[in-house]
Amino acid sequence: MAKIILLGTSSSIPTKKRDNTSFLFIYKNQLFLIDCPGSIVQKLLKVKIDFRKLQNIIITHEHPDHIYGIISLIHSQMYFNKLLNIFTNKTCIKIIKKLTKIFDLDKPNFLKIKFFDVFENETFYKYNDLELSALKTKHIKNSFGVKFTFAKKTIIYSSDTAFNEGILQEGVKIDYLIHDCTASSSYFKKYPQLYKMHTCSKDLANYLQKNKNIKKLIPIHFLLLDKKEEQRIKNELAILGNKVIFPKDFSKLRL
């Protein structure tokens, strides 16, 4: 059985109750952090996971809300962890290497950081029955989502993306889809530039209503500047009934 713990569910602008999007994926003692904003160490403490045990991090693109916590995490782990594997794209690898230099944290005799370019092979991680692969998104150059397969189950995390059927791999059974659901259709209409990089709740709901291969949706990456926005998003997703798991920060799911 796998476990997902959502550490954050907001877009680039956090709210009182929601920090930038990131989550943990745990399967048979393998622990992954997916995206890295905020104080990851404090979030791990809150969900009772020892930060020294976190050795695998996936960073889906270089927008600050997905990467800015990495330097603080490396600093915290410096003397307590021997190895950190970072799975990401070439641009993020460059940024993290630069940051560790600037902050004088590139000391291999303490923490060794190993970088993996997720686009180099079809799967970027494989151990026993767990396989992870990168899916190209419609967001920025080389941004990607993640497909997790294990025990005949599939989870797809879209990360940030304009609605893109390609990532949903038509015909493939998806047990859990963790998808960009930045705002409602009325918010997108007010700021149409959002369509180029993100997904609105109405488009997501319409597509999922037709697609029977996707079992559960976990919408994520909410932009809640307008007080009524959360309710508007919920209203647009309501046609999906119990197919939707509307998350809070620190929600835990067993799959």
Ligand SMILES: [Zn+2]
């Ligand atoms: Zn984002």
Ligand SMILES: [Zn+2]
């Ligand atoms: Zn982004």
